[in-house]
Amino acid sequence: MNTTIMLFLLQDGITNGAIYALLGLALVLVFAVTRVILIPQGEFVTFGALSYAVLATGKVPGTAWLALAMGATAFALDLFDARRSLRLKRVLRSLALNIALPAAILALTYGLAGPKTPIAVNIALSLLIVAAIGLFLYRIAFQPLAHTSVLVLLISSVGCHLALQGLGLVFFGAEGLRGPALSNAALTIGPLRFTGQSLAVYGLTIAFIVALWLFFGFTLTGKALRATAVNRLGARLVGIRTTLSGQIAFLLAALIGAISGILIVPITTLYYDTGFLIGLKGFIAAIIGGLVSYPLTAVAALLVGSVEAFSSFYASNFKEVIVFTLILPVLVLRSLAAPAVEEEKD
């Protein structure tokens, strides 16, 4: 192998790895705060990417309507939960968040969507739509189950994944889509050509890692989120609104997913079901990072991306096998290193 090929593969691996890192970060975030293993993370990716791609053709994506429908469901659940103490203020607040917000997003999308809409506006619209979906997903599927075991949350997560993936097929069809690149600038260093797109991938990934690290280490909200993760009851007793923590976590995860999607959709064609596999590779990075460490997750994601790039060059048939088997030695190391901690669970 010559150095140029190696550098190309490495570059490819790092670009993919950065995306896996973003997803891994989102998964760690959601798990740490809500104990939900977020299988539908992949759907946030496809929804973000394909909404952007559809907006780029000047049409309104079905996801905007989905956000409104989910908002309506969330509103109905809020009303049902509060049926014994229906106060106007409470109802209005729920109405504003669950109905007015997605309705405004939908109206905005219809108002702005068109073949000549600037890329930045399309990106903003896709992010808004997916963020709203993430927010309502937590309210509908996970908030009522917040007290149950990790297993029940996991199964609920699977249910969401199936439903959202099915909806993805309805909205975007079985054909793959590509979106326009964020910038057409390019830069050449030695034999390597860096497109503006790949530079955006690197930059945003680093920005997110730093931002999450700062957010969780140094802000009160970040610390409250971590406290919720450790002990829901304890967090409530000291005045942390655990529901709000869950909403923030899902909102962030949806945003990160959508951004990852928008970043890769100009590079590779995405299908309605591509997200699942991309999300799973993020999982591998997250597991290697131990579901707790953001920097370690990022490093692991780069490793996953590089291994994928090299194995697709040398043993393309067994690419997925190699990537998913990568987990085994890590698990062995983890189980050797992990002290036997007593766990109390139901």
Next chain:
Amino acid sequence: MKQQTLLIIFAVLMAAIPFIPGIPPFWIVLLNNIGLAALVAMGLVLLTGVGGLTSFGQAAFCGFGAYTTAVLTTAYGVSPWLTLPLSLLVSGIAAVFLGIITVRLSGHYLPLGTIAWGIGLFYLFSKLEFLGRNDGISGIPPLSIGNFKMLDPGTIYYAIWIGVLVSALLTMNLLDSRTGRAIRALRRGHVAGEAFGVQTPRAKLLVFVYAAVLAGLSGWLYAHFQRAANPTPFGAHAGIEYLFIAVVGGAGYVWGAVLGAGIVVILKEILQSYLPYVFGGQSQLETIVFGILLVVLLQLAPTGVWPWLMARLPLKPARKEPDTSLPLAKRERAPASAAVLLQIEKARKQFGGVIAVNDVSFNVGAREIVALIGPNGAGKSTTFNLITGVLTTTGGTISVLGHKVDNAPPQEVVKLGVARTFQHVKLVPDMTVLENVAIGAHLRGSAGAISSMFRLDRADEAKLLAEAARQIERVGLGDQIDQLAGSLSLGQQRIVEIARALCVDPMLLLLDEPAAGLRHMEKQRLAALLRQLRDGGMSVLLVEHDMGFVMDLADRIVVLDFGTKIAEGTPAAIKTNPDVIKAYLGATA
């Protein structure tokens, strides 16, 4: 009605279904699919619901079973019946390899790890040349008996459902046994089980392999039912689906697996056949509705449908009445009759910079009740954990009957005749008092998993239960013997822990705050029991905060403060010791 009767009725009903005149053959196919899914889910019930180990990878084990028979019957012409043991063996061996890696993982690593290797194996199946890559292997011969070939769904139906019923029976037998109790204790953490000699990693590996073998059986049946094998039914989605069959049915219940399989398979079928009519042609709608229904179902019944159903049926489990006259052989004792049972010399435990136990030395002699007291955080429970091998010492020696324990695992310490209770009660709440206490006698029985499955363990089992019942009588909880441990008051649960420790047939009993939560009369009864045990030749070391109880009962008292021993002596001497008073009250009174 007895469980056996219900089982026979169910078996007869299932056997009669194909004879119903005019039954559509398609229904039989559905029932076959239900049976195949139920087999895998049953393994998951044991693994996830009972053992607390979540696996998404079960579909891969079906793949091992199916591909083993597919390759051997098509490429080498081996008879399908011969490939049955081989299919089970291959699934089992694969499970041993993956299990050794996976089952030691705790919490969320386990499900995520299983997703990863589940997908890895799926891609391996779909890429390997000799497994036919994505096309798989077709032309697998049907099962046959003599010249009779099980070609149509109505005949292999019997093979599948005999498999389901036999597996259910074996699984229930396994759960209701010595090994079964060890498995059922897994979900609540490993410390309690290990304190009574349960080899937790081995028990986990056992359920992992058991679940894989059931999945392998399902795969073998599937291959001969479909007469073909391709990677799709062994992928990640199938693995996820099996898990939610188990959860929907009721993850802790063997029949929940069958019920869950019925619900999910039929629901999917209905959605596939009727949704297109309702919504006009959209083909993928069923996954959407299926996903939504799943989320809704979990919110309505998070524990699954089977327990929900059972609570509404007038079925009472048969009361177990062990024959308490059956003798259980005494634990083998070391021949030594030393005066000093337990000797602790300069025991030390550091957690990072914190010295929890600081060079503590004391002895416990034969026929002696020693109390270990001290303010909260003095290191009393840590000392207990050092003695019983839950924690390893940083320095010093601990010897039992002159044998250095030297950080032996808890399973070895209990063999020396040291039994304990826990400050935070560690019982299995959904097991009866009798079953919980019987875990204490784990080392005094010998029946293994296989003999339990085939009910060859009954003589051994009856003796264990008899011993457990005797100890429950002894501590005065005879009336609660059939209740679930979780339904007792906290004080009673502590007493159950004492009965469990007594089942070890110990020389030395370590009790961590046994009187907490007891009423006055109960405390007096407990003190009388401990005196009676001492007079019978047992020694007791107890941690307790109730000074009246301690002063009245103990022969000798050791006082710890901030990890250091500050006093030792008779109750009378301790009461007037100025250091002790200072430690408890903050100043010399």
